[in-house]
Each structure stands twice: as C-alpha cells, then as structure tokens.
Amino acid sequence: MSLYFKSILIFIKSEFEYRASFIFSLLASALNTFFILASALILMDTFGGIGDWKINEIILLTGIASFGHSFVEMFGRGLDHFYKHIKNGLLDRLLVRPRNITFQVLCSNFEFYKIGRLIESVIFLIYGIITINVEWNIYKGVVILLMILGSLTLFFSIVLIKASFSFWAIEGMELMNIISNGGRDLSSYPIDIYQKWFAAFFTYVIPFGCVNYFPLLYLLDKGNPPFWYGLTPLVTVIFCGLCFMLWNFGLSQYKSTGS
C-alpha cells in the first residue's frame, strides 16, 4: 500500500510542475459535469420534471454516477489507459517485476486533476441526500452508502473490461467509452425513463439499474418496494468478480508482440 501512495505522490508532484496546466485541467473536468447537469436542470424546468422524478433526485443520481466515474477515472487511470501499455510494451516490463500485475498497472498512471470533478460530485451527493424526501433510518443510510460504493465498484469493473478488451483489440477503445462515459450520463437519470430494451440492457447486462433505480425506489418508498431493492447494489460485487476473471484470463493469454 505504501508503495501505491508513493507512486501517487510522484504523479501529483509531476502534475504540479505544470501548475497552470493543472489548474486549467481541473477546472475543465469540473465544468464538463456542471454543464451536463445544468442542461438537465434547464430541461426539467422547461418540461416540469421527467417521469415522476424530481430535480433533487436527479441531482442525487448525477452525484452517485459522477462520484463512481471520477473516482475510478482518477485512481484507475492505469487500467483505463492500459491499451497504451500493450502498444508500447510497458506490460512486458511489468510482467518481469516481482509484484502483482493489477497492482502495478494501477500504479502506472494517476490523474490528480480529476479531483475537480470528484469534489463536485461530492457536493451533488450531499445536496441530494439533504434535500430528497426520505424518512431516514439506519438501513436507509446503509442503502445510500451501498449505492455510492456500488457505483464505484461498477465503474471499476468497467475499466477492467476495457483493459481486458485491449488484449484482443486495441483500436476499439472508442466503443468501450460507451459504457464508461455513456454509462455515467445515462445513469444520471433513473433507468426507467428509457425504452424497455435499453433499460433492460443497462440493468441485467451491465447493472447500472441496480445502483440507481432500484435502491432509489426503496429510499423514496415508491410503490411499496420490497426491502431487498435496497441491497441490489451488491450485484456489482458479483459483476466485478466476473470482470476480474475476464482480466485474469486475458493476462494468462497474453503474448507479447515483441519489438
């Protein structure tokens, strides 16, 4: 662990070498999410809501999605950009070192400037939690925690898929962004606003619905939800396990391209 912090510190220091660049990048990453949420708020204002959802519920979901996404973007950048390691041969160097590969890949990159977006998502989260109309109890507190952690696990699983995918095809990374960036944007709304097949895909194949829609129903007591709706974020743990298997399989198959 201390090794990990050391490598993070090195990346932070190197980023501070270009201070102006760092500040601009930080602002940019925060502005992006801000404008996306602002657009949603403008639309909600124009149309008087979406489905039977209220503005603060959307803000909460945006916070949850964006927290998981930006946290993984910051700490999991090594996996996110893993395809570059395959291209430039860094993976071969990592393989000969006597440390866990996943750990080394995670150490290989870190983007501190994403902290702008992370702080912003925490603000959305807090605002959402304070303002939504929920009768809080301990279990519901656990549910909201599960939603946040579930979002984190889910986006981590997605970068694992992305990294595993690059063992077989390096060029298709744009496609993978659909589930990371696309997932963040689409899960800023409750999954039930979408067409059935679309919502089904993002619930049963990639479990976005399990970290936003079902637990939110439970929190808000919408339509007598059973108590296990609150536990659906746990599905992401199984999903993450499957992704790890895929990743390990990819690693075991890996043959260097030489050079």
Added chain:
Amino acid sequence: MKPYLSFLKLRISVGLQYRFAAITGIFTQFFWGAMYIFIYEAYYKMGTASPMPWEQLVSYLWIQQAFFALIRFSYNSSDICDSIITGQVVYELVRPFNIYWHWYAQTFAGRLSNVLLRFSPIIIVALLLPDKYALHFPASFASFVLFLLTLILGLFLSISLTMIIYGIMFYTTSSRGIFNIYGIIAEFFAGSTLPILFMPEFFQKLAYMLPFRLIVDLPFRLYIGNISVQEGCISVMLQIIWIVIFVTIGNLIMNNARKKVVSQGG
C-alpha cells in the same frame, strides 16, 4: 511497377485501419444519438409545450451525431500541440512556410477526413429508422443549400478559433486544460450540449452574441427549417465577418509569438 504496387498495398492497409476506427466511431455515435433521443422522449412525454417540435429535435440530434467530428471544438491536432510542447516547432519555424496557414490546412484536413469517413452511414441509417426516431429530409432545397454553406463556413470559423488557441499555447504550454475549457464552454454556447432554443432567455441572448452558435446551431436549425432562409443569408455575412476577425487575430498572435519564441533546450 513493384514499388508502386507495394505502396498501394500499404495505403490500402492504412485505410483499412482507419475504417475499423470509423466503424466503431459510427457505432458510438449511434449509441449517443439513441440515448439522447430516449432522454428527450421522456421529457416530451410530460406533455408540456416544447420550444422545438419533436421531428425537428430528432433531426437536430442525428445531424449532430453525423457531423460530430466537424463540430467538436476541443478537437486539435495533437501533432501541433506536441510540437509546441516538445520544441519540435522550432524546425517548422525555420522552414519557408507561413506557419499559420500550414497549421490551418493541417487541422482542416484532420477534421474533414474524420467526418467524411463517418457521416454518410449515420445519415443513411438515421433516415431509414421508424418515422418517430428518423432523421427527416431538409425543410426545403434552399435551406439545404444554406445548411451546407453555413456548415462549411462554420468549419472555417471553428478552425480560426482553434488557431488562436494554438497561438496562446506558445505563451502557456498548457494545451490539455486550455483546449478542454474552451471546448466545454464553446460547445455549450454553440448548442451542442443543449439546443439553444431550450435555454433560458439570458443564456439565449448570450449565445446569440457569441460566435459559437454560428458553427452548430445555425446550420442545424437551417436544415430542420427552424431558421428562415432570409435569416440564414444574413447569418452567412456574420460568419464571414467573424472569420476575418479571428484569422486576423490569429495571425497577429502567431507572428508575435514567432518573434519571441524561446526554445527551451532539447
């Protein structure tokens, strides 16, 4: 003959590589288009009066996806940015070219080729979708001609703006951040994040004062017939004026930077 054949083979394989990227790109654009359409569909189900009729909005969203690479403000040639940061630019500066127009052409080609590879399949499939989700034909022949004209002029305008940022990079060496901030703000006021018609009055006024909407909002709304041909013609003049202004500013910055450029070793 042999060297030419192998050259041809090489070019084809390079082209095929880009084709794979183009196919994934097309798929990606379809996903985003569908996602936005579903989100708007949920809003339109609320039954509130909307500033944009549904068919117009759907067409707007599909054109946006089809010409995505053309209107992406943060697009820049990474070769150029890298050359400024690494100092390679010094070699460019000693060549007997005008660096401004050289880079202008390079960025222009980059964006145009990107679009040419991708836009037609998106347009064709979007036209064939079920009526509710389909791209519709342009409002009239005149508005279609104006759409093409303003789209191309918009590209010139957009690149004139990018050139100014390349110029600024000579002074700051922070390419990533500046390009991203510029991209996000410009895209919002261009009507990419949200069509300008949906915006509150204050933002609409601001958007109309800024040049960015002439790159996205203007051509797209001409296509769907939301802006009259008459207004379109006036806007073309506006586009040309902005282009002249920004090209002049860009040249000034670049020339000034060229005189002061200090290569930081190598």
